[in-house]
Amino acid sequence: MSNLLVLLLTAVLPALVLLLVFYFSDRYPEPGRVVLATFGLGVLTVIPVAAYVLALQAAFATVSQDPFVLGAMDAFVFAAIPEELCKFLVLALYVRRHSAFDEPMDGLVYGATASLGFAALENVLYVATGGIGLAVVRALTAVPCHAALGALLGYGVARSRFEGRALILALPLPIFLHGLYDFPLLTLRAGGDALGDGVIALLLVLAIAVLVITLIAAARLARRLRGEQALVGRAG
Numbered sequence: 253m254s255n256l257l258v259l260l261l262t263a264v265l266p267a268l269v270l271l272l273v274f275y276f277s278d279r280y281p282e283p284g285r286v287v288l289a290t291f292g293l294g295v296l297t298v299i300p301v302a303a304y305v306l307a308l309q310a311a312f313a314t315v316s317q318d319p320f321v322l323g324a325m326d327a328f329v330f331a332a333i334p335e336e337l338c339k340f341l342v343l344a345l346y347v348r349r350h351s352a353f354d355e356p357m358d359g360l361v362y363g364a365t366a367s368l369g370f371a372a373l374e375n376v377l378y379v380a381t382g383g384i385g386l387a388v389v390r391a392l393t394a395v396p397c398h399a400a401l402g403a404l405l406g407y408g409v410a411r412s413r414f415e416g417r418a419l420i421l422a423l424p425l426p427i428f429l430h431g432l433y434d435f436p437l438l439t440l441r442a443g444g445d446a447l448g449d450g451v452i453a454l455l456l457v458l459a460i461a462v463l464v465i466t467l468i469a470a471a472r473l474a475r476r477l478r479g480e481q482a483l484v485g486r487a488g
Contacts, residue, residue, distance in 0.1 A: 259387065263379040266391035267372035270399045274364040277474055278357050279481040286352045290362050293346060294369020297338035304334045319447060323439025332431035335370065339402060340423055342366045343409045356410040357477040360470070363406015364399045371398035397433055397463050400470035401426045407473055433462040
């Protein structure tokens with residue numbers, strides 16, 4: 253029982269820590285109940301994503317066995333598109349209409365929150381079979397990546413609300429970065445050692461590069477929007 257509790261904590265704690273980081277990065281913190289509701293809806297997005305994957309797996313069962321084709325299919329069709337779309341719907345149908353969503357920084361907070369809700373439950377499912385080692389790896393890679401992608405998605409939704417930009421334009425960048433991050437990892441899973449040491453090294457470098465670029469982009473965006481909040485506060 254104690255081992256199970258440790259596994260659950262190591263699976264969920266990274267998402268909760270990052271949630272607090274984004275929450276307190278906002279100079280004007282969002283209502284706790286709205287943040288919790290957004291996180292809960294993010295958790296629930298695991299259900300439609302899983303249903304989508306199960307429904308399509310049979311249809312794509314005869315796809316080429318080339319590891320690069322399988323990796324691209326898994327990364328974009330089975331991961332990036334459904335996951336980012338479901339998070340987008342949480343933001344578009346619930347958060348964007350809420351009165352608490354009243355400045356661009358809120359997009360980052362709520363976007364990361366919805367994404368971390370999904371990441372928390374996804375992490376529990378992975379760690380339940382992969383153990384502590386996998387929990388540590390995902391705490392440093394997949395969970396922060398989900399948070400950063402959610403922040404970028406949320407910023408796109410914020411631009412649609414405050415700048416009149418088309419709402420659907422919030423989706424392409426997170427989907428592209430998500431798929432590009434997953435592609436090398438899922439290609440490695442499909443091809444294994446048969447890919448050769450050189451190809452394996454290149455794929456790992458690509459995954460790390462995309463992760464770093466995504467984290468830096470989200471961090472810089474958060475810093476800029478926080479600076480804008482400070483300017484507005486002094487002007488007021």
